[in-house]
Amino acid sequence: MTASTAAQPTNGTPENFTPPHPSLHTNRVLPGFKMSLGFTIAYVSLIVLIPLAALAARPWEHGWDGFWSVVTDGRVLASLRLSFVTAAAAATLNLFVGLIIAWVLTRYKFPGVNILDAFVDLPFALPTAVAGIALCTLYATNGWVGSLLAPLGIKVAYTPLGIFVALVFVGLPFVVRSVQPVLADFDAEVEEAALTLGASPWQTAIRVILPGLAPALLTGFSLAMARAVGEYGSVIFIAGNMPYVSEITPQLIIIKLQEYDYAGAASVGMIMLLCSLVILAIINALQIWLFKRGRA
Amino acid sequence: MRARPAEAPKTPAAVGLSLVAVFWLALIILLPLVTVLVEASKEGAAPFLAAVTEPDTIAAIQLTLLVAAIAVPLNAVFGIAAAWCITRFEFKGKGLLLTIIDLPFTISPVIAGLVWMLLFGAQGWFGAWLRLNDIHIVFALPGLVLATVLVTLPFVARELIPLMNDQGTDEEVAARTLGARGWDIFFRITLPNIKWALVYGVLLCTARAMGEFGAVSVVSGHIRGQTNTLPLQIEILYNQYEAVAAFACASILAGLAIVTLILKSVLEWRFADELAANRRH
Numbered sequence: 118m119t120a121s122t123a124a125q126p127t128n129g130t131p132e133n134f135t136p137p138h139p140s141l142h143t144n145r146v147l148p149g150f151k152m153s154l155g156f157t158i159a160y161v162s163l164i165v166l167i168p169l170a171a172l173a174a175r176p177w178e179h180g181w182d183g184f185w186s187v188v189t190d191g192r193v194l195a196s197l198r199l200s201f202v203t204a205a206a207a208a209t210l211n212l213f214v215g216l217i218i219a220w221v222l223t224r225y226k227f228p229g230v231n232i233l234d235a236f237v238d239l240p241f242a243l244p245t246a247v248a249g250i251a252l253c254t255l256y257a258t259n260g261w262v263g264s265l266l267a268p269l270g271i272k273v274a275y276t277p278l279g280i281f282v283a284l285v286f287v288g289l290p291f292v293v294r295s296v297q298p299v300l301a302d303f304d305a306e307v308e309e310a311a312l313t314l315g316a317s318p319w320q321t322a323i324r325v326i327l328p329g330l331a332p333a334l335l336t337g338f339s340l341a342m343a344r345a346v347g348e349y350g351s352v353i354f355i356a357g358n359m360p361y362v363s364e365i366t367p368q369l370i371i372i373k374l375q376e377y378d379y380a381g382a383a384s385v386g387m388i389m390l391l392c393s394l395v396i397l398a399i400i401n402a403l404q405i406w407l408f409k410r411g412r413a
Numbered sequence: 414m415r416a417r418p419a420e421a422p423k424t425p426a427a428v429g430l431s432l433v434a435v436f437w438l439a440l441i442i443l444l445p446l447v448t449v450l451v452e453a454s455k456e457g458a459a460p461f462l463a464a465v466t467e468p469d470t471i472a473a474i475q476l477t478l479l480v481a482a483i484a485v486p487l488n489a490v491f492g493i494a495a496a497w498c499i500t501r502f503e504f505k506g507k508g509l510l511l512t513i514i515d516l517p518f519t520i521s522p523v524i525a526g527l528v529w530m531l532l533f534g535a536q537g538w539f540g541a542w543l544r545l546n547d548i549h550i551v552f553a554l555p556g557l558v559l560a561t562v563l564v565t566l567p568f569v570a571r572e573l574i575p576l577m578n579d580q581g582t583d584e585e586v587a588a589r590t591l592g593a594r595g596w597d598i599f600f601r602i603t604l605p606n607i608k609w610a611l612v613y614g615v616l617l618c619t620a621r622a623m624g625e626f627g628a629v630s631v632v633s634g635h636i637r638g639q640t641n642t643l644p645l646q647i648e649i650l651y652n653q654y655e656a657v658a659a660f661a662c663a664s665i666l667a668g669l670a671i672v673t674l675i676l677k678s679v680l681e682w683r684f685a686d687e688l689a690a691n692r693r694h
Contacts, residue, residue: 145502146586148595153498160491161513164563168528169516171538175531214437221434225427226419233435235678239442241617242670242677244624245522246644247663250651251445254452261444286441305417318426347521349627350644354651367523371631374527379536386524393519 172390175383187384192360193369196385200366201392203277204345207284208292208338215292215337216330222293223300237293240286245350252283253354275357280365283351288341295337299330328411332404339400346393449667452660464650464658465665472638473646474665479554480629480642481622484561489615492569497603500577501585511574517566525563526631529556552634557642560628565618572614573607576688580606609684613677620673624666 176184256263256273311321349367357363373382533550626644650659
């Protein structure tokens with residue numbers, strides 16, 4: 118869905134995988150259609166669809182009222198607000214910084230730039246629990262960064278700010294990697310034309326290049342946001358997990374499971390998933406609109 | 414169309430932007446990694462070695478490897494099958510299938526664990542039946558594998574689908590016309606064409622499978638020496654204020670992450686044309 122549309126916004130909608138030779142496909146010259154499709158459908162059914170059906174079915178154990186009373190509970194609402202607001206804030210910061218980093222990595226050559234480029238992917242490769250304890254140690258009041266901020270009265274670890282920091286770490290590569298290929302392919306002639314016609318480098322960047330990057334930026338934002346909303350491992354160590362203050366929604370789901378409140382856990386899980394899907398759908402629609410406007 | 418070549422930053426703005434990028438990557442990305450390595454080696458080699466050779470840690474490492482060894486091949490086979498039917502044939506509902514394959518990237522890891530509890534947990538759909546027949550799924554190896562398979566399901570498929578779509582079917586159709594059989598076509602034409610993308614997808618899938626925390630945390634039950642994977646072992650040690658031991662275990666996984674990044678960069682540099690045209694994560 119968004120994730121797939123996303124990474125190649127300039128190539129149209131990847132949902133329509135137009136085959137190079139439609140006639141051959143309809144004739145089914147190649148073997149293995151039934152076997153591969155059958156296996157694929159069986160596999161996604163067992164691993165994705167049936168488990169998600171269990172998630173969708175469970176919240177109604179105590180009827181609509183049971184579901185409603187769970188998801189409108191103050192503690193649940195506070196956790197949802199925290200999860201979505203910090204995720205949006207982190208994705209927004211990553212949008213700006215990620216754009217700068219993608220720009221520098223594609224436009225400039227200096228010693229070590231390739232190593233920097235490779236390290237952008239570290240949050241993808243580093244297990245979240247490892248990132249979690251490292252960030253917690255780093256931003257605690259006696260940590261390397263935390264001890265610099267403490268005299269300024271800024272407490273990071275065990276506060277919502279700590280959650281924000283962890284989500285910035287987790288989300289950064291999504292924006293950089295979405296923007297980078299588009300920036301690398303940006304037609305130099307368009308840029309040179311703008312410069313020759315008297316635009317300043319800043320005007321060229323903001324009025325010529327930035328609009329071309331908008332769909333990719335939105336992709337990066339939505340991927341970073343989707344990841345951040347559900348993030349667990351890198352957040353729980355630094356969050357503090359105080360109900361109403363620094364307790365993220367995934368943490369609340371785990372607490373409900375530990376209390377054997379399966380229906381409650383499923384209710385919270387479902388509302389969180391639905392909120393993410395709605396946000397992704399809105400961003401996706403915005404992207405299609407941008408894409409159409411860009412072509413018109 | 415030609416892209417603008419990279420050049421050394423000359424203008425003040427270029428230098429400024431470069432400094433911002435370097436500073437931010439150092440602060441946000443590199444510093445946590447350095448922290449892991451420093452904290453792990455803070456008290457010298459002896460406590461580090463003691464921590465990583467402790468029986469519970471060894472058991473956790475073995476379990477992590479076992480789970481990955483089951484989950485990754487399953488998702489590799491799935492990725493090949495899914496890419497074959499999606500890129501080689503036309504059928505209704507292809508868009509929906511692609512959406513479903515991407516879904517695990519949108520689901521929180523905690524939900525990816527929760528769904529298995531709802532199916533196989535004590536109060537899950539099949540909980541009573543499983544208890545009656547003395548079959549253990551959650552709080553045991555099968556649950557860990559299922560949670561890992563769900564979380565890492567898209568990795569191989571998403572590397573192969575765009576690549577095989579770009580490559581088209583000319584070579585395979587030619588082989589078919591000349592009388593080649595199905596598996597011969599696959600092993601002699603398709604597989605050699607996609608092998609590096611497959612390796613790339615398997616690499617990302619393995620890294621995620623070994624590092625997965627949220628989903629396995631829900632289904633593990635945290636039985637030391639039995640159902641703790643390495644990431645879960647790190648959590649337990651850290652929460653018991655055994656920071657050196659926790660960071661010692663963390664440094665193993667951090668080392669794995671660095672190896673993954675190096676292999677990934679080598680693959681991207683050496684086989685750029687044979688990987689998906691548009692790299693995605």
